[in-house]
Amino acid sequence: MVETSKLVAMVESAEGGGRLAAKGGEADGGVGGADESVVFLDLWRQTKIPAPFVWPRADVLLSSSSAAREEELDVPTVDLGAALRGADGMCHAAVQVAAACASHGFFQVIGHGVAPALARAALDGAAGFFRLPLATKQRARRAPGTVTGYTTAHADRFVANLPWKETLSFSHRHQAGSGGNNVADYFASTLGNEFKPLGDVYQAYCEAMEEVSLAIMAVLGESLGLGSGYYREFFADSSSIMRCNYYPACPEPERTLGTGPHCDPSALTVLLQDGDVDGLQVLVGGSWRPVRPKPGALVVNIGDTFMALTNGRYKSCMHRAVVHRERERRSLAFFLCPREDRVVRPPGAGAGVERRLYPDFTWADLMSFTQRHYRADTRTLDAFACWLRPPACSGAAPPPSSSPPTATPTV
Numbered sequence: 001m002v003e004t005s006k007l008v009a010m011v012e013s014a015e016g017g018g019r020l021a022a023k024g025g026e027a028d029g030g031v032g033g034a035d036e037s038v039v040f041l042d043l044w045r046q047t048k049i050p051a052p053f054v055w056p057r058a059d060v061l062l063s064s065s066s067a068a069r070e071e072e073l074d075v076p077t078v079d080l081g082a083a084l085r086g087a088d089g090m091c092h093a094a095v096q097v098a099a100a101c102a103s104h105g106f107f108q109v110i111g112h113g114v115a116p117a118l119a120r121a122a123l124d125g126a127a128g129f130f131r132l133p134l135a136t137k138q139r140a141r142r143a144p145g146t147v148t149g150y151t152t153a154h155a156d157r158f159v160a161n162l163p164w165k166e167t168l169s170f171s172h173r174h175q176a177g178s179g180g181n182n183v184a185d186y187f188a189s190t191l192g193n194e195f196k197p198l199g200d201v202y203q204a205y206c207e208a209m210e211e212v213s214l215a216i217m218a219v220l221g222e223s224l225g226l227g228s229g230y231y232r233e234f235f236a237d238s239s240s241i242m243r244c245n246y247y248p249a250c251p252e253p254e255r256t257l258g259t260g261p262h263c264d265p266s267a268l269t270v271l272l273q274d275g276d277v278d279g280l281q282v283l284v285g286g287s288w289r290p291v292r293p294k295p296g297a298l299v300v301n302i303g304d305t306f307m308a309l310t311n312g313r314y315k316s317c318m319h320r321a322v323v324h325r326e327r328e329r330r331s332l333a334f335f336l337c338p339r340e341d342r343v344v345r346p347p348g349a350g351a352g353v354e355r356r357l358y359p360d361f362t363w364a365d366l367m368s369f370t371q372r373h374y375r376a377d378t379r380t381l382d383a384f385a386c387w388l389r390p391p392a393c394s395g396a397a398p399p400p401s402s403s404p405p406t407a408t409p410t411v
């Protein structure tokens with residue numbers, strides 16, 4: 001469970017601690033009663049934020065209020081429908097994404113074919129879920145070492161730099177043919193049968209996101225001169241993660257973050273922001289630049305795994321989410337990931353034409369690194385490469401907290 005008593009104790013003692021410091025004994029105890037909901041509602045309603053939520057000044061610098069004055073990041077708007085319909089559209093889209101991915105890795109897509117009613121149902125479903133009593137949400141609490149489930153402020157994993165958010169994450173595995181119901185089944189089995197209709201919404205939403213992601217992969221493949229099928233095939237049996245984020249209004253937004261500075265470890269992220277509340281910011285040229293919600297558009301960014309697949313040509317860029325004093329915010333993030341055992345390696349690797357920036361790895365290893373050994377941040381990929389192959393570590397990354405997998409892939 002989220003150990004409310006521990007969080008409250010931390011809040012009372014008001015001392016942070018190390019950045020990583022996953023806490024022991026995460027899964028002890030059962031789900032509390034209605035009083036726990038009150039505790040968390042009270043947390044979100046305090047007039048000052050508790051010490052474990054206070055982030056280092058360097059991370060929150062130029063936070064919400066000043067970043068609001070920053071110029072919005074110029075991200076291209078890619079018409080995915082036009083790209084799939086014909087060569088001209090594809091060519092234009094490929095040029096757009098090539099430019100964006102070589103600099104910051106962010107762009108947005110329209111013409112993606114996701115029914116507005118489905119997007120609305122997924123956003124409203126998240127809003128409804130996070131309004132539930134804590135005890136109900138806790139039925140889906142995250143199990144230690146896994147990425148799926150419900151967490152409040154990641155308080156079950158970390159003792160400092162807690163994010164001002166609640167999240168619900170679940171995996172979506174590609175299923176050949178129709179009739180697969182992995183997401184719907186997850187909702188029914190963890191939260192109860194009454195959540196099956198909500199599960200059906202997310203089943204449909206994840207399938208739509210998978211289709212959008214594969215269409216983007218076609219454009220990315222074209223943009224790299226590999227053809228539209230190359231990455232589509234690589235991700236055809238993907239094993240992705242869907243995450244609903246809820247950022248409550250915050251009394252001291254300039255001292256905390258909803259999601260701290262990080263690069264996504266996954267391959268590609270497709271983000272839907274709810275309403276007109278901004279929060280996503282990307283670090284470009286030394287300043288945090290907002291990417292404001294645009295009606296009907298999805299924000300896409302390259303993750304570490306895709307950066308490794310292109311040997312660093314396409315960038316996984318640092319970003320974060322800020323919170324607001326008066327307004328709550330919701331977002332839905334679909335993280336496209338390869339099948340767990342697929343080896344991530346750039347095309348042509350081994351031909352010796354280009355120096356490899358990252359060793360071969362599997363998504364299973366990178367995922368377990370972020371869930372068991374390292375809190376995903378701005379240097380995840382370098383730290384992971386160092387963990388996999390310690391001699392390759394130049395000292396830029398922090399020391400690994402435990403041993404790498406025994407079957408270390410070779411370059």
Ligand SMILES: C=C1C[C@]23C[C@H]1CC[C@H]2[C@]1(C)CCC[C@@](C)(C(=O)O)[C@H]1[C@@H]3C(=O)O
Pocket residue numbers: 147163241259260262263264265266335367370371375376377
């Ligand atoms: C493999 C993963 C690690 C995170 C969940 C999935 C995909 C994205 C990662 C994350 C969202 C990046 C920001 C930091 C993080 C700790 C978070 O704030 O939620 C990351 C996820 C995680 O480890 O839970």
Ligand SMILES: O=C(O)CCC(=O)C(=O)O
Pocket residue numbers: 243245259264271279280319320321331333
């Ligand atoms: O909520 C957002 O806008 C971004 C969240 C994010 O970056 C993430 O979940 O990886």
Ligand SMILES: [Fe+2]
Pocket residue numbers: 262263264269319
């Ligand atoms: Fe992210």
